[in-house]
Amino acid sequence: MKNLLTSSIAMFVILLGFTSCNNGNKSGSKSGALASNIAEKVYVAPGEYDSHYAFLSGGYSGNVTVYGLPSGRMFKEIPVFSQFPTSGYGYSEETKPMLNTSHGFIPWGDAHHPDISQSKGELDGRWLFINENNTPRIARLSLTTFETEEIIEVPNSAGNHSSSFVTENTEYVVAGTRFSVPIPQRDMPIKDYKGNFQGALSFISVAPETGNMDIKFQVLMPGFNYDLSHPGRGKSHGWFFFTTYNTEEANTLLEVNASQNDKDFIAAINWKKIEEYVNNGGGTMMPANYAHNVYDEHTHTATSTMKKEVRVVNPIEVPGAVYFIPTPKSPHGCDVDPSGEYIVGNGKLSANLTVHSFTKMLDAIENKKFAGEAYGIPILNFEDVLAGVVEQPGLGPLHTEFDGKGNAYTTFFISSEVVKWKLGTWEVVDRKPTYYSVGHLTIPGGNSGKPQGKYMFAMNKITKDRYLPTGPEMEHSAQLYDISGDKMELLLDFPTHGEPHYAAAMEAGIIKAQSQKIYKLADNKHPYAAKSDADTKVVRDGKNVHIYLTTIRSHFSPDNIEGIKVGDKVYFHVTNLEQDFDVPHGFAVIGQNNSELLVMPGQTKTSVWEPKQVGVWPFYCTDFCSALHQEMQGYIRVSAANSDTPIKWSLGEDIE
Amino acid sequence: MKKASIIMIIGSLLLLGLFKFPLWNIMLGAPQYPDPLGMNIYIDGIKGVSEFDLQNIDGLNHYIGMKTIPKADEMWEFSMFPKVIFGMAMLGVIIGLLGYFEKVSYKYFLGWFLFMSVLGILGMYDFNNWLVDYGGNLDPHAIIKVTNADGTPMSYKPPLIGFKKLLNFDVTSLPHTGGYLMFIGMSLTLVAFWLGRKTSLNKKT
The missing domain is CATH 2.60.40.420 (Cupredoxins -  blue copper proteins)
Structure with a gap:
């Protein structure tokens, strides 16, 4: 018996030795064997295909770049908002109308957040939408021809930033304004901003067959800055969530004046309710002037039509349609988990990460537990809606995505890292540095009801990288991580074009099969x-x-x-x-x-x-x-x- | 003999597959064509494997002075072959039926097979002649002229069957579904003959 005990203890000690050895291998990166193991994970042999497509926003290049994962190879740049001499886009007679706006022809744009169309909450690979921030526009790209097919200007908007995210069945692509402005635009003193400027949140319907876009309605909200947004999904389908900052309504030195309130808001919009209101004749048609540019694949020619009115909705006139959820410190990303229950507010000046509960929100609304109101819009109690807080995960949270296995991944700009944490328990389970100062991250299908796991990549905001130096001005850099295990594993650094503000990625199958070869x-x-x-x-x-x-x-x-x-x-x-x-x-x-x-x-x-x-x-x-x-x-x-x-x-x- | 006759009828009817499926297929792959171009040869004409393959093969072949791939009405074979195949199928069915009702002996089955084989060999001979002309009868003003080591112009004749390297192209020529159905059908008529013979011998003993 004693012998058995000693031998058991001996075995245990030996096992312990093995485990710590393994740990040692994992933490002591770049040992020869391990490095080659990682190389195999990103090596796509000549003649073989990447498993995923990634569509990266080209940032201030105005375009979209197409990448393969896990190789990190760039396949193509698709011109969207900027002239592209390589193909003649924006130079040829046929494509000049694509860049027409109410301000005339604009040769450049600032592309931000691509999103792939969805059916029943899953990526369907038909279209890619992307917003232009500077002169507010939304573009729709075909993922059959990989060309820009349509661009619609968004009136009453300025700094089209909380865009272009699609609802569960691509009923709408949504575009919110970052900068509030006088609506309609008029000559007035800037100091009278407060109470006079408004922020338009636009719901652009997408025709199920053609994908053609039409502004169904704009919700005219108080004059805050609407930073990012995401659709509800599953149980919260029918709602849309927007982060706000500058609820102080400052019009100068915002870096100080818009950082005073302890909490800003996430605006929860029940778009189904507003849609019903609009379908019954609600809202008012307001004079406007905005361009709608459509490229016809058969005439190979774009036409630009100026639209002269837009339907606007005053949220107070639709009871139960809009609520404010207090969220700490100028939140940036506003991310909804695959189940639709959790709404993550990434308070970029907060030390903690706030997660709201959709169920609790509905409950608070039903019991009319309001903390007050802002411009007639009910404000819910922070505590009533709170699902949980991830304590001290890092500095400067910006954006969160999900792997569909109960984990969330949040980028931290200031501490330059990605942090993995668990939904429900709110515990941090892993963290990995980025090189350097990450903005957004993407998990294939991460903005859908069904993430396609395996990979996550982090797109950095500063251009310092780990490549051979190329002078003061550089391209950006991204890191690819394997997220299939318990811990994230850094696989690859790869350069990106422009400043990608976000990317949409999906498994290659559907798109690869439909990619067109010629025009008949x-x-x-x-x-x-x-x-x-x-x-x-x-x-x-x-x-x-x-x-x-x-x-x-x-x-x-x-x-x-x-x-x-x-x-x-x-x-x-x-x-x-x-x-x-x-x-x-x-x-x-x-x-x-x-x-x-x-x-x-x-x-x-x-x-x-x-x-x-x-x-x-x-x-x-x-x-x-x-x-x-x-x-x-x-x-x-x-x-x-x-x-x-x-x-x-x-x-x-x-x-x- | 009934069983043999039914097999004879089925075998003959398999020839009709040629009206639906290609007899032969020639594929052309090259470094520039990782997805090869291809032509399917039907008894009533030649079609591209993909929609624009014929046009693209013609486009490439103009460099070396080859004629364009013949349209259905440019070769008498494409109007004659369907008639011959249909006729042979019907003949086989009639022989089978006559066999079924014991009006003719199993030897007719072999007779049909031999007749069909002769026609088949003639067909292949004719097909090969066309390939020789198609690959060798070149425009003297061709943009690219390639000669053999002995100074004679190079022929671009695709192989009748099998694989051949022609300049940068890998050419593979093989029977296709219709062809295989025909071979199976013809083999079945041999089986019918063998079975008929066996029953007949059994009867005698």
């Missing part, structure tokens, strides 16, 4: 398309000359053009006749005050050229299209304004 020439309904060599021509209409040009490996048709005069406005309408995957042709002509065109198979794009000098000028294909790409060129003859050179064109023979 037969479906091309562009009014200036030449769908075969027989359709090519040059037509003069006063000072305007329209050239119907085709491209196919490897020539332009026509490639000799005469009869252009100085002072003409020459439209090169380039149709790519190819119907083979990955055979784009490019177009550029000398002295073009414009970008090139990159024309996909089956597409038509138009570039305007206004020749200022007499001569014979070459144009050529800018995209290496075949072994005879260098031969793909043409000449266009420009005569004096008063000459009588006739319009003529040819291919394969001389112009006589």
Whole structure:
């Protein structure tokens, strides 16, 4: 018996030795064996595919970048709010209308929060939405063509920041204003901000089949700053939650004056109730002026329509629709867990993380337990709604996402780390540093009812990184972590473009299968398309000359053009006749005050050229299209304004 | 003999699969075409495996001066083959029925098989002739001219069956569903013959 006991103790000691050895391995990072083990986790062998797509906001580049996980490789930049000379987006006649606004043509935007469309609370991979912060707009991108299909301007808004998050079935994409403004805009003293400015929260309906966006209503809220938002889901579907700061309603030196209140609010909006009110004729149509830009995949052309009114709703007129939940210290992220029960307020100046309970909120509302009201909107008691507090998890919480296994992951900007904690017990279970000063993080499907676990990546706010230095100005950096185990494991640093404010990611399957390869020439309904060599021509209409040009490996048709005069406005309408995957042709002509065109198979794009000098000028294909790409060129003859050179064109023979 | 006749009828009817499925398939892969281009050869014409494959094969072949892939009305075979196949299937069914009612002997089954085999070999011979012409009858003004070591122009004839490397392309030529159904059908008629013979021998003993 005694022997048994001693041997048991011996065994236990040995086991203990093994465990501590393991621990030692885990904490003592970068031992050779372990490092190569991590390398295997991010290594996607040549010819193999990443398991996830990630769509990163391009921040002040105005665009979206597409990445693969876990490799951290960037696949594509999709132009959205900024001109993109690579493809001619925003330069070609067809795409200039995409960047039209009530302020005229705007070549740049500040892209913030992408979100993938959902059906029944799960990512369906149909569209990606993203907001433009500066001149408030929401864009919808197709995840079949990976192109921007629609942009709608948001009137009465300024600093379109608490956007663009979708409801459980993509009923709405929601856009809230960060800066409150006079509504309608008018000339008034800035010091009269308080009580006079308002914040518009816009609910933009999304047509189930086409995805077309339309502003259904705007809720005109008190003049706070509406920072971020998230939809209720599951049990809280039908509600939307917005964080606020500057409930002080300061209009100057906000870094001090907007940080005075111990608590700001999370605004809980029962959008189903307001929708019903609006469907019954509630709200008022208010004069407005905002652009609605739609790109048609068949005409390959965007149109911009100015809309002249918008429906606004005064929240006090819809009883039971809007409540304020006190939340400590200027909260930033406002995140709802997959079950829809917990609403996390990331008070960015708070030492603690506040979590509200949806059930408790409903209970407090039902029992009318109000602490007061702000501009007629009931304020709930902090304690009545509180689900729990994560005590001292770090400094400067910004944003939380969920793994669907009962864990939450919060970024801390000031202490530069990601902290993993448990929903319900509120205990911190792990923390890992970021390099450096993280803003937002993304878990694939993390903003849905069904997160797709495994990976989490943290996007940093400052540009200091751990790469070879590239001067004062750098791109940003992100860290990829494996979250499949109990502890997070840092896998990879990878560079990101612009300043990504958020990203949306999902398993690759659906999107990979639907990614389009070409545009069908037969479906091309562009009014200036030449769908075969027989359709090519040059037509003069006063000072305007329209050239119907085709491209196919490897020539332009026509490639000799005469009869252009100085002072003409020459439209090169380039149709790519190819119907083979990955055979784009490019177009550029000398002295073009414009970008090139990159024309996909089956597409038509138009570039305007206004020749200022007499001569014979070459144009050529800018995209290496075949072994005879260098031969793909043409000449266009420009005569004096008063000459009588006739319009003529040819291919394969001389112009006589 | 009844069982043998039914197998004969089924075997003959399998030929009709050629009206629905391709007889043959030629795939062309290359570094630039990780998803290969391909053509399915039906008895009544050639179709691309993907929607624009034929157009794209023609587009590539113009560099080396090959003619475009023939349309259905450009080759007499595509109007003749369906008639022959339909006729042979019907003939097989009739022989099978006659066998079933003991009007003809099992030897007719073999006769049908041999006749079909002769037609098949003629068909393959004709197909190979077309491949030779398609791969070798090149435009003298072709953009790219490749010659063999002895100075003769290189032929781009795809293999009748099997694999061949043609410049940057890996070409694989194999029977497709319709072809396999035909082979199975023809084998079944042999089985029918064998079974018929066995029953007939059993009867005699």
